[in-house]
Amino acid sequence: MSTSRTEQATTAGEGSSSTRYTYKGSLIGSAHELELTDHGLSWEAPGKYGIWSYADIAGVRLSYRPVSMQSRRFRADIEHNSGQRLAIFSTSWQTVALMVPQDREYRAFIEQLHRRLKAAGGPVALVGGIGPIAYAGGCLLLALVAIAVAALLARAVATGEFAGALFLLGFAALAGWQMGGFIWRNKPQLYTFDELPQTLLPPPPRNQMK
Template sequence: MRDDAPLGYAHRPKPFGFEVSYRLDPDALFVDTGRKQENIPYAAIASARLAYAPTNFTTKGYRLTLGLKDGRTLKVGNLSWKTFFEYDRQDGRYTPFVRALLKRAAAANPRLACRVGTPPFLWGLSAAAGALIVAGLIAMGVLAIQRNGLTAAALLVLFVAPLGWQVHAMVTRNWPGDFRPDAPPERVLPG
């Protein structure tokens, strides 16, 4: 693929919203929301944040948030929603699109701030809340076993296992930091 060849991507970011399409033109990111079309010069992109952003226990959602110099933000995700419960994973198109977009934005703006995960304060708050919830559920299970409530304890174990796994994934993948635009971390991009 030529470096100046257009690369496109489209997704429906909300279950009951319009599809948003993007195209990487030589000098600007073209965005079509269905209601409005806009060219955003790559030099106008001030920051990029990659994060692991699942929406429930079963989705593996990833998100790129672009901060523009005029204060607006633009979010691009790998999930395209059909209904409130149905979605398409667009991993095969999302990852190359994000890599190409970061490359073009960094070439146009050498001061592009590339961050990974959630901001440190929010990450710490999320990690603490997740750990407290999992610990509380484990304590409830131990109490249920002590009181011969084996059915309740079994149900809690069935709930704690996937919740603990999800909390672990959120904490480890969203560890805050910076990255180079030519080397985004694999932990926040779908494989």
């Protein structure tokens, strides 16, 4: 794979037989470069590279992985028959304080990858969300936080600490939005080539929406 590509995500133009995606997983080191070619998934990460035939790809897992600096962050894990894995993120580090979303390019690459895998006809495990054990743990943690906040809120109201009650309501709203969104999107599921889980992908461009 060529190393002269820019560090911006691009998709090939109309009529091209390949689709490219590039992102920086960290500030240190070079970018991860991936390309869907007629021969397979070509990839290059810092210090290693390879090309995987579509028929040798055993599984794809899509998930939603927000971080403090970027709440709209998605991840795809690609597994090879040999056990090797590739992680692809929808964001790219630009500076110490800036992680740039690449929604359009990431979605286009993931959709094209699924089309290529479907055409190859090999057995591929298509999984969405996080693992069942991690999901159950997240649900339990969310329930414990809700119980604790409810108890503290009741105490604050009973003692007339209305400022504290307002703070708790704000905290509950923020925690529910962040943790609840993570749990809701990452529910373990299986999906098909024809119905990719939309909650685990960036939204499509407006001109593609019905």
